Amino acid sequence: MILVVWSSLGLQAQKVKKQPWIDFNPAFRFGFQYPQLVGSNFFADDLTESLGFHTSLSLVKIANFRATVGWELQGYRNNNPNRIGNFSHIQSSTALFQVEYEHPLNGRWVLNPTLAYGQSRITYRATRSGTTLARQSWEEIRLGSYANYSFDKTFVGYVGLHYAFLYNSDIKASPADEDYFGRGNKLVLSLGILIH
Numbered sequence: 003m004i005l006v007v008w009s010s011l012g013l014q015a016q017k018v019k020k021q022p023w024i025d026f027n028p029a030f031r032f033g034f035q036y037p038q039l040v041g042s043n044f045f046a047d048d049l050t051e052s053l054g055f056h057t058s059l060s061l062v063k064i065a066n067f068r069a070t071v072g073w074e075l076q077g078y079r080n081n082n083p084n085r086i087g088n089f090s091h092i093q094s095s096t097a098l099f100q101v102e103y104e105h106p107l108n109g110r111w112v113l114n115p116t117l118a119y120g121q122s123r124i125t126y127r128a129t130r131s132g133t134t135l136a137r138q139s140w141e142e143i144r145l146g147s148y149a150n151y152s153f154d155k156t157f158v159g160y161v162g163l164h165y166a167f168l169y170n171s172d173i174k175a176s177p178a179d180e181d182y183f184g185r186g187n188k189l190v191l192s193l194g195i196l197i198h
Contacts, residue, residue: 025063029070031148031160032057033194037076045168045186048082049092056192058100066105072098072118086183089126089135096122096142114148116164142168150196162192 035054039046058072078092100118107113122140127133146164153159166188173184 023065026061027063027198029060029068029196029198031194031196033160033192035074035190035192037188037190039186039188041187043186044086044183045188048080048086049078050081052077052079058098060102063104066103068102068104070100070102072100074098087126090129091127093125093127094122096120098144110152112150114150116146116148118144120144138170139172140168140170142166156198158196158198160194160196164190166190
């Protein structure tokens, strides 16, 4: 009887797999995103969104937290050149520094709440790939989550929803124009693949 109890406890102990506190398990995320510009600002009122691309890399997980660096490329079209300037397109290239928390829901689904800080280089162009007319630097704070679905141990599909507050702290304008031209908000919907 003691041997049966002892062996069953041993089997249960083997089933519980202890996760290391520091896990050197790289995660590479890439996919597409679509921003929905919102609010009363020149982004939402005068620009049209387009499909963008994003990628990120995390090398280590510490107690279910990941520090991630990422990059995204996003384009916008100018709908109101008489109001905001004689350019056709804006290209935004953003470097993101992000903290993710991995919250497993079951064997296949994981929720990843995120908090990120980004620095963007905004390029104003005469045409989509034409002459550069001006450049600006913007910053953003982003909050949201990814929902990950594991196909196997390596490939994971994900969908993400994030809210971003954009701002230009260097803008020099009247208070009304500073609010209108120096700040923006967007909801970002993303879809892609995560590789472990």
